[in-house]
Amino acid sequence: MSDINKVVLAYSGGLDTSVILKWLQDKYQCEVVTFTADLGQGEEVEPARAKAQSLGIKEIYIEDLREEFARDFVFPMFRANAIYEGEYLLGTSIARPLIAKRLVEIAAQTGAQAVSHGATGKGNDQVRFELGAYGLNPNIKVIAPWREWDLLSRQKLLDYADQHGIPVEMKQGKKSPYxxxxxxxxxxxxxxxxxxxxxxxxxxxxxxxxxxxxxxxxxxxxxxxxxxxxxxxxxxxxxxxxxxxxxxxxxxxxxxxxxxxxxxxxxxxxxxxxxxxxxxxxxxxxxxxxxxxxxxDREVAHLKDELMPRYASLIYNGYWWAPERKMMQTMIDASQQTxxxxxxxxxxxxxxxxxxxxSATDSLFDESMATFEDDAGAYDQKDAEGFIKLNALRLKIAGKKR
Incomplete structure (x- = not known):
């Protein structure tokens, strides 16, 4: 990647990404643009600006993306009732495609040839960031420091920060173990x-x-x-x-x-x-x-439930921008009109x-049919006999063979 002279870094201002910022400057001899997103994490993101400036960064992007995140990513996902492996509501997974989108857009705006992230080589996020980046810009280059450097422990990161004058908050204090x-x-x-x-x-x-x-x-x-x-x-x-x-x-x-x-x-x-x-x-x-x-409708609801695990896996695995997820989203959104x-x-x-x-306009619940009281002829219970016999036909045939 010797042709890289500018890279956009997904930057939080914490230890990892601050070390990455300096490492990119030294390793690739390139200009670094930082991008910090407020996705509602509940922590102040503005201090990342001062931190980036202290490390010599001239182009700094800090953006409040909370409404876009909720409107264009979380809400569409919940229309599908997406849940991974029966339990996980995909909170980290659904944030990554938006970050990837902005990284690629900022790279285009600033003339950067590459984007970079702080995800490790063991996790899912590296896949999510990079599939998103490549899906949105096939020509973008991606730098993943955790797959290149030997700073594979917190102590090594702290040592690197000390050597290069990178300020680390709470370095001597109690740190959350998580x-x-x-x-x-x-x-x-x-x-x-x-x-x-x-x-x-x-x-x-x-x-x-x-x-x-x-x-x-x-x-x-x-x-x-x-x-x-x-x-x-x-x-x-x-x-x-x-x-x-x-x-x-x-x-x-x-x-x-x-x-x-x-x-x-x-x-x-x-x-x-x-x-x-x-x-x-x-x-x-x-x-x-x-x-x-x-x-x-019953069959629409059941079809959604059949497709949901595939949809959830696509998001978990980083395929938000893939054509199959978009196709499924079109179908899901169509189902939500009522x-x-x-x-x-x-x-x-x-x-x-x-x-x-x-629902005053779209309820399919008909009390006159569902009632346990007199339904005044809304449903002829005698019709059920033929319905049952026809559906039992194959079972009866198989039973005779046994």
Whole structure:
């Protein structure tokens, strides 16, 4: 990559990416452009500007992408009810395609030949960043320092920082033992005692939620309004996608909702134990399925459920920008045209309980047919006999052969 004279780095301002910034300058003798995204991680991103400036960076991009993240990535994913391996709500996975998109766009704006990230060679994120970058710009070059350098421990990174005058906050203080990633959808925890899948996570680790056993004794009721599969209002108050998620994170977290402890299968082949807090996502998934149960045709709903694991795997493995994900999204979005109405939920000690759903325009629930009372001829129960006999025909034939 001797032809690289400018690279765009996904920059957080932390130890890893600050070392990467200096390493890129030294190793590739190139100009570095930094890009820092606010995806709702709950931490101030502006200090990254001063840090980058102190390291000689002239082109610094710091962007608030919370609304774009919620509107164009999280909400479309939840229209599909996407969940990986039956549990994981894809909080880290869905953030990577947006970061890849902006890295490539900034590279085009600044004339950079390459992009760079701080993902390690063991994880999923390297795949997600790079598949996204190549899918959006086939000619882009990618520099992944963790696959090139020998700084393979925290101590080596600290030593490198000392040697090159890179400031490291809290270098002598107590450090969280966990590797964490946060955005509007979730916060994840890996490493430390979590590397033993038998060890219970420490209560002090969790940041966004109270323990279910210490949550309020009184339930919280919410009414979510849906338009075309997306939440547009809570308790009658219109909200933007990012505001919806911020509100639900707060209220659901206060009720002990959203904790998850799983061992998942990484795309690169290894198993990994991680803990997640996804308060808003937990509510959104439960409520969306509730409004769909009222407004979606049976076969449409079942087809969505059949395709969902494939859709979720595409996102987990980094194929957001792939043609098959886009094709599936078109189908999913078409199914949501009738997903309109309200869902009433009760939040109580770690539980999301659906207590009501309604749709004035698109409900397929016919009370005159479903009733256990006199249906006044809306459904002729005698018709069921022929229906059963025809469906039993092949079973009866096979039974006679036995």
């Amino acid at each position: 590797s964490m990633d946060a955005n509007l959808l979730h916060i994840s925890y890996e490493g430390g005692i979590l590397e033993d899948p038998w060890a219970e996570a420490e209560e002090s680790m969790w940041r966004w939620s109270v323990a279910p056993e210490t949550a309020p004794d009184k339930p919280t009721y919410l009414e979510l309004t849906y338009e075309k599969g997306d939440i547009v209002a809570i308790n009658g108050e219109t909200m933007s996608p990012a505001t919806v998620m911020s509100y639900l994170n707060k209220v659901a977290g206060e009720n002990g909702i959203g904790r998850l402890d799983i061992v998942e299968n990484r795309y690169v082949g290894m198993k990994s134990r991680g803990c997640y807090e996804t308060p808003a996502g937990t509510v959104m998934l439960r409520a969306h399925r509730a409004i769909e149960s009222l407004t979606l 997903v309109n109405g309200d869902v009433r939920i009760k939040l109580y000690k770690g539980n999301v309980i659906v207590v009501g759903r309604r």
